Amino acid sequence: MPGQEGEREGVGEGGLLKGSRVQKEMADYRISRLLSLAKESLNKNSPMSGMGKRYVRIAEEISSHYKVGIPKTLKVQVCRKCHSPLVPGVNAVVRAVSSGGYVAYKCECGAERHIFYK
Ligand SMILES: [Zn+2]
Numbered sequence: 001m002p003g004q005e006g007e008r009e010g011v012g013e014g015g016l017l018k019g020s021r022v023q024k025e026m027a028d029y030r031i032s033r034l035l036s037l038a039k040e041s042l043n044k045n046s047p048m049s050g051m052g053k054r055y056v057r058i059a060e061e062i063s064s065h066y067k068v069g070i071p072k073t074l075k076v077q078v079c080r081k082c083h084s085p086l087v088p089g090v091n092a093v094v095r096a097v098s099s100g101g102y103v104a105y106k107c108e109c110g111a112e113r114h115i116f117y118k
Helices: 002-011 013-017 021-040 052-065
Strands: 092-097 102-107 112-116
Touching: 021 052
Parallel strands: none
Antiparallel strands: 092 102, 102 112
């Protein structure tokens, strides 16, 4: 079952290196890896199809467990409401609201995120 794989990749053997810098780096690496997997999973032809929210959740768990932040550039690409990875043209509509100085990401669940670029 593919779900089990994700779990192991997510929060597995890190315990061996508890509290070390290496561990944080690993956590960082895993978070960006998981979020890129999450995006890939939106491709219907991908073997990970439908796993997107799960990958995002694992990334969030790692983030809070190891107290490392999700990089801002990656964080904006996740829906706050349904935790799907947001990929413009796939499950998200992006429009720039220049008068407001932000970009609106509208998720397929209906939630909208406003990313201010100023
Ligand atoms: Zn959503």
